[in-house]
Amino acid sequence: MTQLNIAVAGASGRMGRMLVEAIAAAPDATLSGALDREGAPCIGTDAGAFSGQLAGVAIQSDLAKGLAGADFLIDFTRPEGTLQHLAYCAEHGIKVIIGTTGFDEAGKAAIRAAAAKTAIVFAPNMSIGVNVTLKLLEMAAKNFSEGYDIEIIEAHHRHKVDAPSGTALKMGEVIADALGRDLQACAVYGREGVTGERDPSTIGFATVRGGDIVGDHTVLFAGTGERIEISHKSSSRVSYAQGSLRAARFLADKQAGLFDMQDVLGLKAAPEMTAAQDLGLSALG
Ligand SMILES: NC(=O)C1=CN([C@@H]2O[C@H](COP(=O)(O)OP(=O)(O)OC[C@H]3O[C@@H](n4cnc5c(N)ncnc54)[C@H](OP(=O)(O)O)[C@@H]3O)[C@@H](O)[C@H]2O)C=CC1
Ligand SMILES: O=C(O)C1=N[C@H](C(=O)O)C[C@H](O)C1
Numbered sequence: 001m002t003q004l005n006i007a008v009a010g011a012s013g014r015m016g017r018m019l020v021e022a023i024a025a026a027p028d029a030t031l032s033g034a035l036d037r038e039g040a041p042c043i044g045t046d047a048g049a050f051s052g053q054l055a056g057v058a059i060q061s062d063l064a065k066g067l068a069g070a071d072f073l074i075d076f077t078r079p080e081g082t083l084q085h086l087a088y089c090a091e092h093g094i095k096v097i098i099g100t101t102g103f104d105e106a107g108k109a110a111i112r113a114a115a116a117k118t119a120i121v122f123a124p125n126m127s128i129g130v131n132v133t134l135k136l137l138e139m140a141a142k143n144f145s146e147g148y149d150i151e152i153i154e155a156h157h158r159h160k161v162d163a164p165s166g167t168a169l170k171m172g173e174v175i176a177d178a179l180g181r182d183l184q185a186c187a188v189y190g191r192e193g194v195t196g197e198r199d200p201s202t203i204g205f206a207t208v209r210g211g212d213i214v215g216d217h218t219v220l221f222a223g224t225g226e227r228i229e230i231s232h233k234s235s236s237r238v239s240y241a242q243g244s245l246r247a248a249r250f251l252a253d254k255q256a257g258l259f260d261m262q263d264v265l266g267l268k269a270a271p272e273m274t275a276a277q278d279l280g281l282s283a284l285g
Pocket of ligand 2: 101124125156160164165166167168214215216
């Protein structure tokens with residue numbers, strides 16, 4: 001069994017803690033290092049202390065120390081942090097799994113450029129459920145292309161700093177691509193005041209923030225006399241952590257290149273109708 005030496009960035013964050021636990025429980029993974037922001041109270045403490053199971057790895061802010069011995073970095077932080085970590089990893093041949101959301105176009109371009117030097121999985125949602133849902137949405141959008149208004153509703157915890165969520169934006173992209181529309185041109189982010197009637201070519205986004213909601217996404221196809229809703233609801237961050245480990249295993253034999261979770265899960269290759277048949281939806285065709 002190939003042993004994966006993995007460092008975790010944002011080790012004291014919600015996802016960082018979950019990743020440290022998931023790595024400790026995985027027989028093929030070892031926590032080689034842990035990073036967090038300079039000046040954070042967790043620096044110097046054991047990365048496993050949050051879960052009560054010591055990992056024997058102190059959280060560092062110095063990249064050279066935190067990434068010594070790492071073959072992979074799993075990064076769920078903020079765009080500016082991820083881009084700093086990525087630059088170091090690209091120079092040192094460390095493969096990177098990026099879960100961080102909220103990148104601007106320049107940030108995404110920097111990730112594409114880094115992929116020439118190291119192997120990267122970059123995905124706004126690492127869960128298997130969401131990634132299969134993206135395939136369902138592609139299929140649904142093609143079948144509801146006329147006469148159905150499309151709205152994407154997402155809900156997250158009160159601490160989330162970016163909106164709409166990366167997952168909601170990805171759902172919008174998948175639907176827009178399936179319909180031959182440009183998301184940048186057709187997205188409507190929230191409504192207020194006298195908006196006029198709904199333009200049927202738009203894709204609407206609505207954002208809810210509150211409490212400890214882990215992550216809910218619903219796509220509504222609203223037609224005449226019927227509504228179809230495709231929803232995914234996360235009840236734990238464990239699915240994001242397990243997906244990240246799966247991404248690391250996928251990268252083990254890659255030297256460079258940019259991949260997403262559809263690549264990791266082999267969903268890009270699956271022909272659309274095979275997916276429909278697998279799901280017992282062949283009547284759609
Ligand atoms: N792709 C996916 O499947 C998922 C993606 N996410 C995304 O992951 C990211 C993190 O989410 P979450 O864990 O909830 O967030 P948290 O705020 O709980 O954790 C973020 C961690 O990163 C650290 N950090 C913040 N800024 C920097 C920086 N500039 N440099 C280094 N470290 C930094 C934080 O330190 P400090 O506390 O000191 O600021 C904290 O430890 C978000 O973008 C979120 O949308 C979340 C879940 C799933
Ligand atoms: O911030 C979060 O919590 C989450 N962020 C990701 C996103 O923006 O889509 C994934 C998941 O929904 C949780």
